[in-house]
Structures are given as C-alpha cells and as structure tokens.
Amino acid sequence: MPAGRRSGQWSADAAVTVLAARAILASVTDPPAADETRIDRWLCAVRLVKTRPLATRLCEGGHVLVNGSPAKPSAKVRAGDRVEARIADRERVVEVVRPIESRVGAPAAAACYADHSPPVVPQARPEVMVIRGEGRPSKRLRRELERLRRAGGA
Numbered sequence: 306m307p308a309g310r311r312s313g314q315w316s317a318d319a320a321v322t323v324l325a326a327r328a329i330l331a332s333v334t335d336p337p338a339a340d341e342t343r344i345d346r347w348l349c350a351v352r353l354v355k356t357r358p359l360a361t362r363l364c365e366g367g368h369v370l371v372n373g374s375p376a377k378p379s380a381k382v383r384a385g386d387r388v389e390a391r392i393a394d395r396e397r398v399v400e401v402v403r404p405i406e407s408r409v410g411a412p413a414a415a416a417c418y419a420d421h422s423p424p425v426v427p428q429a430r431p432e433v434m435v436i437r438g439e440g441r442p443s444k445r446l447r448r449e450l451e452r453l454r455r456a457g458g459a
Contacts, residue, residue, distance in 0.1 A: 340383065340404070341381040341382060341383045341404055342381065342382060342404040342405065342406045343378065343379055343380070343381065343382075343406075344360070344364060344369060344371060344376045344377075344378065344379075344380045344381070344382050344388070345357055345360040345361045345364055345378040345379075346360075346406050347382050347388075347401070347404055347405065347406075348360040348363070348369070348388075348390070349408060350405045350406060350407055350408050350409065350414065350417070351399075351405065351409075351414040351415075351417045351418050352408070352411060352414045353390065353392060353397060353399070353418075354392060360378070361378040363390060363391075363392065364376050364377055364378040364380070365377070365378065368390060368391040368392070369388065369389070369390045369391075370388070370389040370390070371386055371387070371388055372386055372387055373387075373389075376388075382401050382404055383401065383404060384401055384402060384403060384404060385400065385401065386400070386401045387399075387400055387401075387421075388400070388401060388418075395422070395425065396422065396423060397420075397422045398420075398421045398422050398423070399418040399419065399420050399421065399422070400418060400419040400421060401417075401418060402416065402417055402418055402419055403416070403417040403418075404417075405417055
C-alpha cells in the first residue's frame, strides 16, 4: 500500500472510473428515450417480435398498422401512437408509451407499451388418438401429428 493512503480510500482515478461505470450501467439499464423511432426497430426493441428482419417483413406484408394506416418499416412512431399488428396468428393492439431503439430486458420492454390486445381465445385441439402397440402410424396420421407439433398442439 502506498504511503499516506489508508485502506478503504480511493484514488481520484478510481473514483472517476467508478462514476463512468455507473453512467454506462445506467444508460444500459435505462436507455434514453427518443422522441420517435422506426416501427420495425420499436417492435423488436419491445420484444413483440423476435428479430428486426421479422418486424420488417411484417410491415412490408401489411400486417402492421400505425394509427389505422398501413406502416412501412421506416414509419416513425411516437408516444401515444396506436400500433395494431398480426403477430404469430394473434392480433396485438398496443399503445406506444415510450419509443425506444435498442432491445431491452422484458420488464423494461413491457413498460414501453400499453397492451390493449383482445384476450386469447383457446382453440379446440383436434383429438388424434395414438394407441400404443398398434405399430407405426399411417402416413395420414403421421402428417396430422407433425402438423399438430408445428402448431404447438402436441
């Protein structure tokens, strides 16, 4: 330990480093809000879609409406805008509370929009009976099982 320094005391350089680290951590955990952002970036940032290219494809396909009109991927959203999107066979209606550009954690993302989506109606799952000991499934039954697995039913 250098002369004149007690344990527990920090140098000026260490204090500056700690303050810089705190500033970086604050900017990562609570990024500054922009006035407006692109709809494809916002959809990805608030975790409504998994990737930005998927958000871009949804916009180009006409599945995203901003304030009632079809949105191109470059359309800007601001606080108070109403976004309607058909995502994964579900109608999502959200209101932009805070436009953000970079992807954040789930709790922070949920605070950036107000969800007005209609409740999910559980769909009746078709019954496919597979009886053990009956041998291999027929081609028709196998295709039905694969279709159900892809849809998340089995």
